[in-house]
Amino acid sequence: MAAMEEWAFPARYDQDYLPDPDSPYWFPVRETMDPAERDAAVLVRLREVMEYAYANSGFYRTKWDAAGLEPADITSFEAFEQVPVVTKAEMRESQANHPPFGDYTCVDRSEIHHIHGTSGTTGAPTAFALGRRDWEVIADNQARILWGMGVRPGDTVFVAALFSLYLGSWGAMTAAERLRCNVLPFGAGAQGMTARAVNWLARIRPAAFYATPSYALRLAEVAEKEKIDPREFGLKVMFFSGEPGASVPSVRRAIEDSFGATVIDCGTMAEMTPFMSASATAGTPDGMLLWQDIVWHEVCDPETFRTVPYGSEGTPVYTHLERTSQPMIRLASNDLTRWVMEDNPCGRTYPKLPDGVYGRIDDMIHIRGENVYPTEVDNYLRTVENYGGEHQIIVRRTGSMDEMIVRAECTLPDGQRSEFESSTGSGLQSFLGVRVTFESVDAQTLERAEHKSRRVVDEREHTRR
Numbered sequence: 001m002a003a004m005e006e007w008a009f010p011a012r013y014d015q016d017y018l019p020d021p022d023s024p025y026w027f028p029v030r031e032t033m034d035p036a037e038r039d040a041a042v043l044v045r046l047r048e049v050m051e052y053a054y055a056n057s058g059f060y061r062t063k064w065d066a067a068g069l070e071p072a073d074i075t076s077f078e079a080f081e082q083v084p085v086v087t088k089a090e091m092r093e094s095q096a097n098h099p100p101f102g103d104y105t106c107v108d109r110s111e112i113h114h115i116h117g118t119s120g121t122t123g124a125p126t127a128f129a130l131g132r133r134d135w136e137v138i139a140d141n142q143a144r145i146l147w148g149m150g151v152r153p154g155d156t157v158f159v160a161a162l163f164s165l166y167l168g169s170w171g172a173m174t175a176a177e178r179l180r181c182n183v184l185p186f187g188a189g190a191q192g193m194t195a196r197a198v199n200w201l202a203r204i205r206p207a208a209f210y211a212t213p214s215y216a217l218r219l220a221e222v223a224e225k226e227k228i229d230p231r232e233f234g235l236k237v238m239f240f241s242g243e244p245g246a247s248v249p250s251v252r253r254a255i256e257d258s259f260g261a262t263v264i265d266c267g268t269m270a271e272m273t274p275f276m277s278a279s280a281t282a283g284t285p286d287g288m289l290l291w292q293d294i295v296w297h298e299v300c301d302p303e304t305f306r307t308v309p310y311g312s313e314g315t316p317v318y319t320h321l322e323r324t325s326q327p328m329i330r331l332a333s334n335d336l337t338r339w340v341m342e343d344n345p346c347g348r349t350y351p352k353l354p355d356g357v358y359g360r361i362d363d364m365i366h367i368r369g370e371n372v373y374p375t376e377v378d379n380y381l382r383t384v385e386n387y388g389g390e391h392q393i394i395v396r397r398t399g400s401m402d403e404m405i406v407r408a409e410c411t412l413p414d415g416q417r418s419e420f421e422s423s424t425g426s427g428l429q430s431f432l433g434v435r436v437t438f439e440s441v442d443a444q445t446l447e448r449a450e451h452k453s454r455r456v457v458d459e460r461e462h463t464r465r
């Protein structure tokens, strides 16, 4: 077997490299090799990354000393699964005790190239410090993944996501730059910006587009108001991250139908940038492949953090194989997914998340002994005629019982909605398998997301919200 291309730690990629224009792969060996051979190389790498982190970060040294393990012990994946996971709470604590970037940061402040952060409005934000060298490696890795999606040098990439603390937009932009695309860093979130985006898209006709799935649907609505058919934008590929949607069948279909483009799901977490390491490809456009030679993805039991067998559901746990500034080693995502290992039509030998990431464990609604994912409500409502495109899920405690109220927009005038309400309510109830109180409101009255949607209002006292 030929050697894995540019496989070294710390990583440094040839910045002039571009694949053969006819190749669907950026690195044919790394992407199509026997997975067992790739895993063997990854195991050696995991030890190297752990040695690096042990030598350069008080956080990991203390954590692993307490667990009684050291990097040299990692001689098998079973041993690696004993490495305790890192939680977001630990990172916040580390940053509080070792401000501003925490003692899991392994490089000097002078080497930091970008600072990003969590954008939540409550609680202390977490800062992401990305090294100069890491930034280059991130660009290279994600350019490779964009190549896999079918984006090519010279293509215009329209980035319609927030350009501030959010890493998604910056990650898409640097990747497109490395790929020698022309980038339109349009952004999102300012007053009137969506209507302007519609006009720019119609004028520039980019090949590729990046945003959150909710924002793409919002854009389609605004285009309709502006009397522009989004198909006229001529988009070839639309890639999405940040929230479930691109793998939710009816949401995916709605985007494909509106824009006439291939929809690609990607994304892990900001901490894990290059976050596109879970991504579909042009040849395998459904679900997400796990690019195991960029980030090591495990799908684990949420209690034990041991991997679950292929075919099973669990929570993703991520490990960087190439980052040196804030390497994440077994970062617990708190998300939910299912993984499989099968032949991928694109020829890449990576495992796959066939249904994407369905949502966060914290966002799952537990109602009368049943679990409901908010994305299931979305998936159902988008198949209903006269649905107005937005909804809210209210979870309330009445006495000792939990109650779920779904409030959905309807395009019919008030007074002509009784059939819509009764059939959608009962349809939703049988789709979810739980009792639902269903209400309708006028179309265009619920708030649209400019970034990630937040549709659940959980009024129960005992919940974390």
Ligand code: 8LH
Binding pocket: 166, 167, 168, 240, 241, 242, 243, 244, 245, 265, 266, 267, 268, 269, 270, 271, 275, 333, 335, 356, 357, 358, 359, 360
């Ligand atoms: C997703 C997905 C997806 C992210 N399907 N859920 O966009 C990628 C990065 C930059 C990002 O969004 O990071 P952030 O803000 O830390 O949020 C991470 C969470 O977002 C992740 O844990 C998931 O819950 C969600 N997410 N991409 C479903 N393709």
